[in-house]
Amino acid sequence: xxxxxxxxxxxxxxxxxxxxxxxxxxxxxxxxxxxxxxxxxxxxxxxxxxxxxxxxxxxxxxxxxxxxxxxxxxxxxxxxxxxxxxxxxxxxxxxxxxxxxxxxxxxxxxxxxxxxxxxxxxxxxxxxxxxxxxxxxxxxxxxxxxxxxxxxxxxxxxxxxxxxxxxxxxxxxxxxxxxxxxxxxxxxxxxxxxxxxxxxxxxxxxxxxxxxxxxxxxxxxxxxxxxxxxxxxxxxxxxxxxxxxxxxxxxxxxxxxxxxxxxxxxxxxxxxxxxxxxxxxxxxxxxxxxxxxxxxxxxxxxxxxxxxxxxxxxxxxxxxxxxxxxxxxxxxxxxxxxxxxxxxxxxxxxxxxxxxxxxxxxxxxxxxxxxxxxxxxxxxxxxxxxxxxxxx
Amino acid sequence: xxxxxxxxxxxxxxxxxxxxxxxxxxxxxxxxxxxxxxxxxxxxxxxxxxxxxxxxxxxxxxxxxxxxxxxxxxxxxxxxxxxxxxxxxxxxxxxxxxxxxxxxxxxxxxxxxxxxxxxxxxxxxxxxxxxxxxxxxxxxxxxxxxxxxxxxxxxxxxxxxxxxxxxxxxxxxxxxxxxxxxxxxxxxxxxxxxxxxxxxxxxxxxxxxxxxxxxxxxxxxxxxxxxxxxxxxxxxxxxxxxxxxxxxxxxxxxxxxxxxxxxxxxxxxxxxxxxxxxxxxxxxxxxxxxxxxxxxxxxxx
Numbered sequence: 001x002x003x004x005x006x007x008x009x010x011x012x013x014x015x016x017x018x019x020x021x022x023x024x025x026x027x028x029x030x031x032x033x034x035x036x037x038x039x040x041x042x043x044x045x046x047x048x049x050x051x052x053x054x055x056x057x058x059x060x061x062x063x064x065x066x067x068x069x070x071x072x073x074x075x076x077x078x079x080x081x082x083x084x085x086x087x088x089x090x091x092x093x094x095x096x097x098x099x100x101x102x103x104x105x106x107x108x109x110x111x112x113x114x115x116x117x118x119x120x121x122x123x124x125x126x127x128x129x130x131x132x133x134x135x136x137x138x139x140x141x142x143x144x145x146x147x148x149x150x151x152x153x154x155x156x157x158x159x160x161x162x163x164x165x166x167x168x169x170x171x172x173x174x175x176x177x178x179x180x181x182x183x184x185x186x187x188x189x190x191x192x193x194x195x196x197x198x199x200x201x202x203x204x205x206x207x208x209x210x211x212x213x214x215x216x217x218x219x220x221x222x223x224x225x226x227x228x229x230x231x232x233x234x235x236x237x238x239x240x241x242x243x244x245x246x247x248x249x250x251x252x253x254x255x256x257x258x259x260x261x262x263x264x265x266x267x268x269x270x271x272x273x274x275x276x277x278x279x280x281x282x283x284x285x286x287x288x289x290x291x292x293x294x295x296x297x298x299x300x301x302x303x304x305x306x307x308x309x310x311x312x313x314x315x316x317x318x319x320x321x322x323x324x325x326x327x328x329x330x331x332x333x334x335x336x337x338x339x340x341x342x343x344x345x346x347x348x349x350x351x352x353x354x355x356x357x358x359x360x361x362x363x364x365x366x367x368x369x370x371x372x373x374x375x376x377x378x379x380x381x382x383x384x385x386x387x388x389x390x391x392x
Numbered sequence: 393x394x395x396x397x398x399x400x401x402x403x404x405x406x407x408x409x410x411x412x413x414x415x416x417x418x419x420x421x422x423x424x425x426x427x428x429x430x431x432x433x434x435x436x437x438x439x440x441x442x443x444x445x446x447x448x449x450x451x452x453x454x455x456x457x458x459x460x461x462x463x464x465x466x467x468x469x470x471x472x473x474x475x476x477x478x479x480x481x482x483x484x485x486x487x488x489x490x491x492x493x494x495x496x497x498x499x500x501x502x503x504x505x506x507x508x509x510x511x512x513x514x515x516x517x518x519x520x521x522x523x524x525x526x527x528x529x530x531x532x533x534x535x536x537x538x539x540x541x542x543x544x545x546x547x548x549x550x551x552x553x554x555x556x557x558x559x560x561x562x563x564x565x566x567x568x569x570x571x572x573x574x575x576x577x578x579x580x581x582x583x584x585x586x587x588x589x590x591x592x593x594x595x596x597x598x599x600x601x602x603x604x605x606x607x608x609x610x611x612x613x614x615x616x617x618x619x620x621x622x623x624x625x626x627x628x629x630x631x632x633x634x635x636x637x638x639x640x641x642x643x644x645x646x647x648x649x650x651x652x653x654x655x656x657x658x659x660x661x662x663x664x665x666x667x668x669x670x671x672x673x674x675x676x677x678x679x680x681x682x683x684x685x686x687x688x689x690x691x692x693x
Binding site: 023024026052054055056057060061062064065068069070071072074076090091094201202203205206208209210212213216 | 435438473486490509
């Protein structure tokens with residue numbers, strides 16, 4: 001039914017966008033995102049993709065133009081990285097508060113200064129309080145699948161929120177893997193016509209984003225929080241539907257890998273989850289009962305799943321590829337808060353912040369760190385609560 | 393009052409444009425401008441408004457005092473949001489709706505200039521109206537790049553603004569867009585006909601609307617129109633249209649090509665508290681810049 005192609009992660013996203021055919025695409029180039037917009041430009045100019053491409057003068061304008069297009073009833077898409085995402089940040093909030101669905105790909109790259117084009121999750125995590133649904137892929141196939149699903153999730157009337165889909169720059173962005181491209185007609189049929197809470201198209205006069213009294217503004221914030229809750233079920237449903245139609249299902253907000261019978265859970269997000277799974281395979285061979293819970297959606301945060309998988313575990317080790325300076329890794333912070341909602345007897349916990357600014361973390365590193373954690377707990381010791389694991 | 397009465401009234405009830413319950417200061421030029429826009433374009437208008445006085449003047453949500461669709465956008469984003477709306481409407485086959493970016497001098501000449509330039513260069517289909525009250529009035533009268541030389545503001549509180557007024561219409565002419573015009577809230581018929589012209593052209597249209605602010609300029613609210621008219625009569629503000637490499641002087645400004653017909657600049661300056669401390673030297677410089685502007689206009693005629 002689908003066609004298999006060798007694609008980089010960036011091009012996998014471009015192909016997903018082609019299948020969805022948003023009416024409007026606006027983007028500004030930035031390394032390592034650029035090849036997404038280049039590919040889309042090529043598709044639009046060759047007539048392969050019937051979308052309007054707005055070639056804007058900045059990221060702030062890229063998202064603003066997409067916001068305008070989405071308000072006016074169009075499916076809209078943009079992509080960015082790092083500084084570009086930071087430059088957009090004001091509009092990031094604006095789109096979610098207006099409850100306007102659209103999709104943005106984030107090809108992660110660390111934040112300046114100093115100049116550095118390698119990836120970590122600091123740009124993505126910087127958006128966590130903006131009211132967007134936040135998904136992160138593990139490989140190029142998932143990058144394509146998530147991008148398609150993002151339109152379906154965001155436009156669900158129970159959600160009506162914008163969605164961002166992250167991949168690590170270069171690691172996925174510029175690495176080629178075989179990717180199955182689903183049937184175009186089937187994708188469009190599944191997505192159906194664009195849905196949004198209201199449309200700005202010159203029909204009866206409406207006001208969007210005007211001056212509002214505190215109580216009404218609070219209602220808008222609260223509405224986003226409620227929709228985030230509702231989105232959890234929608235995400236699971238969309239994942240199942242997608243699996244039925246296109247043959248790939250990932251497990252909703254998280255993906256559990258050998259975690260059903262695990263005594264220890266390792267948590268991670270993004271491409272290196274694959275390396276972590278490899279490490280876990282090795283550890284399993286050595287008799288360590290370890291599993292991986294991979295975060296697929298960081299917002300809404302999958303605290304129920306994490307409780308389900310790690311509630312009865314002896315220990316949970318969390319790998320964060322970003323840092324909330326002065327605090328801990330953001331995934332860890334959320335995970336501990338989530339567990340505390342279910343129990344007053346927490347398992348042994350450890351947070352490893354590592355791989356910052358693109359520092360290469362291998363499955364051997366994961367193996368070493370997880371093994372040390374498991375052995376410490378097994379011996380009745382207290383594992384390190386927080387560690388910044390540096391390679392030098 | 394010396395203005396001849398137009399033969400034809402504007403064929404529209406301006407009361408339809410602006411609903412009761414706005415939050416404008418008395419004498420505010422913004423509702424005056426909107427009434428004319430509404431008269432020329434009708435109700436099928438999507439206003440895209442960045443942070444500025446207008447975002448307050450429309451009143452509080454969920455209602456608003458403009459009888460049209462209003463989209464409030466981030467400060468630097470008016471022209472880019474309008475680009476997105478315009479492209480989406482086109483893609484959806486909606487052709488009878490006008491997208492109007494309506495922004496103050498801060499959102500246009502300063503924080504929004506790159507966005508404005510980008511949308512103009514792409515020739516996105518919209519009418520961009522910069523209503524120029526010559527300072528950041530919404531935050532309480534701070535200088536903008538469009539504040540004239542010598543004017544008091546809260547950020548030029550002692551000596552007045554040291555720099556010249558940025559001429560955004562000239563910047564827009566350099567973009568080779570299909571239509572650039574200057575207008576004044578004192579001449580609604582002229583503004584109306586410019587909007588009519590803009591409406592008939594596809595692509596990016598820019599109108600620079602002079603809009604005196606009684607609060608910021610320090611004059612009595614009943615003189616807003618008089619002040620706007622004096623700016624034209626002294627030759628300080630020139631009404632023209634630019635199309636295809638040529639400037640056409642608009643009716644109200646035609647007599648003032650001849651410097652002897654112009655009223656003395658002092659007449660305009662003296663009525664405004666913001667120029668209270670202006671020196672003779674700066675006055676001379678303003679006079680000189682008026683001459684230079686006319687010279688520049690003549691070259692394009």
